[in-house]
Amino acid sequence: MRDRILLASPHMSGGEMKYIQRAFDTNWIAPLGENVNGFENDLAAKLGEGEVVALASGTAALHMAMILAGVGRGDTVFCQDLTFAASVNPAMYMGARPVFIDSERDSWNMDPALLKEAIDKFGIPKAVIAVELYGTPGRMDELEAICREKGIVFIEDAAEAMGASYKGRNCGTFGDFGALSFNGNKIITTSGGGAIVCHSKEDASHALKLATQSREAVPWYEHREIGYNYRLSNISAGIGRGQMEALEERIAQKRHIREVYQRELACAPVSFQPCPQGGQANHWLTSILLEADCAVTPGQVIEKLNQENIETRHIWKPMHLQPVFADAPFVTYGDGDGVSGEVFDRGLCLPSDTKLTEEQLMEVADCVKGAVGV
Numbered sequence: 001m002r003d004r005i006l007l008a009s010p011h012m013s014g015g016e017m018k019y020i021q022r023a024f025d026t027n028w029i030a031p032l033g034e035n036v037n038g039f040e041n042d043l044a045a046k047l048g049e050g051e052v053v054a055l056a057s058g059t060a061a062l063h064m065a066m067i068l069a070g071v072g073r074g075d076t077v078f079c080q081d082l083t084f085a086a087s088v089n090p091a092m093y094m095g096a097r098p099v100f101i102d103s104e105r106d107s108w109n110m111d112p113a114l115l116k117e118a119i120d121k122f123g124i125p126k127a128v129i130a131v132e133l134y135g136t137p138g139r140m141d142e143l144e145a146i147c148r149e150k151g152i153v154f155i156e157d158a159a160e161a162m163g164a165s166y167k168g169r170n171c172g173t174f175g176d177f178g179a180l181s182f183n184g185n186k187i188i189t190t191s192g193g194g195a196i197v198c199h200s201k202e203d204a205s206h207a208l209k210l211a212t213q214s215r216e217a218v219p220w221y222e223h224r225e226i227g228y229n230y231r232l233s234n235i236s237a238g239i240g241r242g243q244m245e246a247l248e249e250r251i252a253q254k255r256h257i258r259e260v261y262q263r264e265l266a267c268a269p270v271s272f273q274p275c276p277q278g279g280q281a282n283h284w285l286t287s288i289l290l291e292a293d294c295a296v297t298p299g300q301v302i303e304k305l306n307q308e309n310i311e312t313r314h315i316w317k318p319m320h321l322q323p324v325f326a327d328a329p330f331v332t333y334g335d336g337d338g339v340s341g342e343v344f345d346r347g348l349c350l351p352s353d354t355k356l357t358e359e360q361l362m363e364v365a366d367c368v369k370g371a372v373g374v
Helices: 016-025 034-047 058-068 089-093 112-122 140-150 201-211 234-244 247-264 298-307 338-346 358-372
Strands: 051-055 076-080 097-101 127-131 153-157 177-181 194-198 270-272 287-290 347-349
Touching: 016 034, 016 234, 034 051, 034 194, 034 234, 051 058, 051 201, 058 089, 058 127, 058 153, 058 177, 058 194, 058 201, 076 112, 097 112, 112 140, 127 140, 140 153, 194 201, 247 270, 247 358, 287 338, 298 347, 298 358, 338 347
Parallel strands: 076 097, 076 127, 127 153, 153 177
Antiparallel strands: 051 194, 177 194, 270 287, 287 347
């Protein structure tokens, strides 16, 4: 049997080793060094605004954002419902109470009208966390404006959206804090890693301090607040510097994958994740919805492709349907599981690995068509 067609896997550019070798040659095998500083500078240059602190994961970045936002035990945090649990877990680390907000159909991201409804119903939260699902921006300017008007800290989870933009602004730069991820399956990777994007040098300095065990600037080890071991290593940052050299190529490849699937599945009973006007998705994962009258379920399509050694994935299970969050409020229109529940019930992610050949993309499309009866 041929090699498995993967959903998304690391894709090295070829330039990573020169940065890694430099770290070995200079013996900077530590969570600081030339590569860490260089990676932060590379990210800041790409984003065009903000102060960047490289961390061990995107989850760590969201945790730092929670602390900098002043979230504490008993506070309310409004979270996007259709996302991965890592978007919400940092609020739970702080002892906060989550309220989940349903998606809009135009992007599958947080619905601004429902954000307003949640504020009316539950009052002013300590923070709002909005996600750019699968690298597609939502109406980030409207969400940001609502938060600013109400004095709410707005946190942008751009873990899946490196290289995407909305109305000319790069994802990761909206709101008070942004979080990026460089996990192994992301559009660029540092193996494991992430970054927080701050909009003041003071916040960035505080994030750096917190991420390095909160040591005070005195000759001895003194700590006045709880710290964390969250700094990115110089070796991992070296991988990231090499990856940044190929970022634009990876974005172009992801967009091409989406274009091929759209063309080849035009006759199939499926639709694709939409992007709102003014948005430029990176299409980290190309995701589809089976039409309501389709004779098969996402699980059946996934199983059919798995039999052909093709990896696919269900859409993220909404947070309000997760057993661990069973008691949390969910804000949607009317009753039921809302847009996020519908997307989960009918959606799946197609292989979006940037190493896929044209022949493999066509094979995946043919298998999807066969699975849905075209």
